[in-house]
Amino acid sequence: MVTEPGEVARGKKNGLDYLFHLYEQCRDFLIQVQNIAKKRGEKCPTK
Numbered sequence: 001m002v003t004e005p006g007e008v009a010r011g012k013k014n015g016l017d018y019l020f021h022l023y024e025q026c027r028d029f030l031i032q033v034q035n036i037a038k039k040r041g042e043k044c045p046t047k
Helices: 007-040
Strands: none
16 A cells, blocks of 8 residues: 555545545445346346
């Protein structure tokens, strides 16, 4: 992992990084749910 100069700036950025990380996880989870629903022949939940 690359450490950036200036931990203060990095600390401010971490909040957004964390939100984006959660968003990515939720998106991946929704995609998995859709795939499972397709396999079962059910209608896919959208958004």
